Amino acid sequence: MSKIALITGATAGIGEACAHVFARERYDLILTGRRADRLETVSKQLIAEYNVHVKTLVFDVRDREDVISKLEELPNDWKQVNVLVNNAGLSQGLDPIQNGSYDDWETMMDTNVKGLLYVTKVVSNWMITNKLGHIVNLGSIAGKEVYPNGNVYCASKHAVDALNKGMRIDLLPHGIRVTAVHPGAVETEFSLVRFKGDEARAKKVYDGFEPLVAMDVAETIWFAVSRPAHVNINELTIMPTAQATATNIFRK
Template identity: 70%
Template sequence: MAKIALITGATAGIGEACAHLFAREGYDLILTGRRQDRLDQLAQNLNSTYNVRIAVAAFDIRSKEHVAHHLETLPAEMKLVDVLVNNAGLSQGLDPIQNGNTDDWDTMIDTNIKGLLYVSKIVSNWMITNGKGHIINLGSIAGKNVYTNGNVYCATKAAVDALNQGMRLDLLPHGIKVTAIHPGAVETEFSEVRFKGDKERAEKVYEGFTPLSAEDVADAIWYVASRPAHVNVNDMLLMPTAQANAGTIFRG
């Protein structure tokens, strides 16, 4: 029987790249995201290319009720999840704390922290029952280094870093692996979402250097997921060559 990977935020960027990579490696997939049309198109493409089983579930990860409903109503055979990629996350705004938009704060906290927790609670219990599993949490260099005007986004990714360490301890007796991947600058829809559709401003974020691609990060995720059963990568920091830390990028 093929292994199964559940990937959140699969409709674009790193999540979509992971879906392609895990499907290519023969995994059946559970793909989640907010955009039903994109999920359906991705599932069709992957199925026709790789001939793997795919279940899709369109919901907003911020809703505890929707997460529970869509995951718990999956077929029993799809709950034998081997790898959970907690990829769904976002940033909103880039303002100093005194000017911050509290709605943006709520969106980031509810998505990046609470959404990750809602999914992890359900899937970790499946893994405990199944006696195996690997949870891979998408953090960020922002969770390691705070940068100017990053305040709340950085705080949410620092929380992911802490939760990753807590999960590693809590799930240790059950033989479940836990890993965090912390990328630096990755050129995806991230900045466009942060700047609420301002493509020109988003493009300037990546001017003058070569950022990571979604495929680069997916490759790192596959690397940790494909290690032998006795090997766990606890924490990986993945940076463009031109970036030294969260706030230092050499733009040639």
């Protein structure tokens, strides 16, 4: 088989863009997500456009047993994963801590932190056995700063930042590269999910400036992955030109 990339949250946004970039670069793909119909659509498009092999796994990264069983059920030749992109993540709500929703908090921590851990534990052991691999963790500017009402989402992305550093240390003896990519404002389904389907509120986030798009981040991930084997990009922060910090955006 050719090289293999496993991408979580591949049904839309940055995950879907990563699937296109890695397929373009002749990687076979393992794509995971919660929406079976979207995974099937993306898979068919990639196969038709790039003539690559694609495996789809339908699961929610929050479900530990399902994550483990679905991954371990893969045939051995599909466990020769070269690149893991831990992309699955979300934000729910934008409330001060005293008004926050318990359900929103659990969804964010279970997806952004625990889900990343469940997938990483399985796949990193494959990489150790195979004596190669590169793990890319999708962080956020929210993992570098804290902004008003971002409390728990920022905490979850600070955890990803810490886990990225910890993985780099733990996997160092095995020659496995580990990279974090921390985007600023990216126009995807992110804000629509955060505001629970409120399209007007989601669109307002990007008013007056040109945000990043998913492909900007996917190409940045590919840059890190495509460096020579002796080079590891520990972390990268990528922002729109109009954005200086999490809260400092120049809007025309």
